[in-house]
Amino acid sequence: MSNPFKPTAGMTPPVLVGRSADIEDFSYALDDGVGAPGRLMYVTGARGVGKTVMLNALGDIARKRGWLVIDETAETGFLARLIDFLQSDGKSHISSVTMPSGSLSIPGAPVDASLSLGSIQFNPVEHSLDFRKSMSQKLDKLEKKHLGILITLDEVQASNIAEIRALATAVQHLIREQRNVAFIFAGLPTMVEDVINDNVLTFLRRAERKHLGDVSLTEVKQAFATTIERNNKTASDDVLDMLAQATNGYPFMIQLVGYWTWRASETSDTSNVSEITAEAAARGIAQAKIKLGDMVHGPAVDKLSAMSRDYLLAMAQDDGPSSTNEIAKRLERDAIYANVYRTQLIKEDIIYQSAYGYVDFKLPYLRDYLREHGAYHQMRKTIDGLQ
Ligand SMILES: Nc1ncnc2c1ncn2[C@@H]1O[C@H](COP(=O)(O)OP(=O)(O)OP(=O)(O)O)[C@@H](O)[C@H]1O
Ligand SMILES: [Mg+2]
Structure with a gap:
């Protein structure tokens, strides 16, 4: 299939x-x-x-x-x-x-x-x-x-x-x-x-x-249900929830999660390949996140100016929304300077203002990606700075 x-x-x-x-x-x-x-x-x-x-x-x-x-x-x-x-x-x-x-x-x-x-x-x-x-x-x-x-x-x-x-x-x-x-x-x-x-x-x-922005998780779940059923597999309601939530409503992630989960279900040990188990979903989601990093986060971050990248790296230190004042401090810049990059990143749809004076990541899993690749980007900046 x-x-x-x-x-x-x-x-x-x-x-x-x-x-x-x-x-x-x-x-x-x-x-x-x-x-x-x-x-x-x-x-x-x-x-x-x-x-x-x-x-x-x-x-x-x-x-x-x-x-x-x-x-x-x-x-x-x-x-x-x-x-x-x-x-x-x-x-x-x-x-x-x-x-x-x-x-x-x-x-x-x-x-x-x-x-x-x-x-x-x-x-x-x-x-x-x-x-x-x-x-x-x-x-x-x-x-x-x-x-x-x-x-x-x-x-x-x-x-x-x-x-x-x-x-x-x-x-x-x-x-x-x-x-x-x-x-x-x-x-x-x-x-x-x-x-x-x-x-x-x-x-x-x-x-x-x-x-265009994110789509609703209810609709994402429905789309998973329809696609899976039409293609002769089944998934429990819990698994459908799991898949939908992993996408964060980001359209490309719907296809990545779907694709890698489908694939995991075909290669799982269970004899029943027509059922998408929670185990297959977990493996699919993990793989989808890696692919998202390679295909979206990597190119998106690479295109940014060194300062915008630093802004994101400074944000990635938080587990949730970041205070813009705090970011400026971490960057050792004044608020006006930091604001230029904040505005740029918002325009690019990479971050958004989550509350007054706060920003958060818009692209799903970008925080995790930056944490994993932060050292690399930092190194590149140092190299760029030396040139
Ligand atoms: N509304 C949607 N529902 C489900 N999947 C979608 C939706 N929109 C896009 N996709 C899927 O997301 C992926 C990216 O879509 P697309 O190439 O149109 O994005 P894009 O905005 O043109 O990206 P880029 O800026 O890189 O050109 C494709 O795999 C597509 O099938
Ligand atoms: Mg396009």
């Missing part, structure tokens, strides 16, 4: 937990017609909270209505890829990897979009116009059938701001022209913030914001 859980970035989970309201909002925006606010949206949240999966789910909603949906990642050259896709009659989605460097074969194409792929020749104005024109042509056909185009752009970050500007400017025009379009972009909170705070793209500030 194959493992139903999917602890892989961007993979649609067996049950999408706790997101039905967001999906309904978007369905409403599509049905509400041109100009509905929910048609211009951005999705943010911590790593592994389910942004990509959400884009997929929203894309499916539009697809079900017969819309043309184009999913792109904001990597260099994405605008050229979008133009190519629109002009190639939407038959195939040419990815950045297989994209031929000289696809001049499109008759009537005003500019060969691919020529400037990733090169300094990128001309935002030309690209923006090309994109708008290709969209308009496609929309002329689709709108006759009361259909539209949804573009989803994942992994948005300010490093590609020129291209994002070109795309967003075109989208703004299309919206103004009352075309049947929707545009959703997603990225980590600070990355997206840089983009919406761009002076050129002020209209994006009016986009509807979905800040």
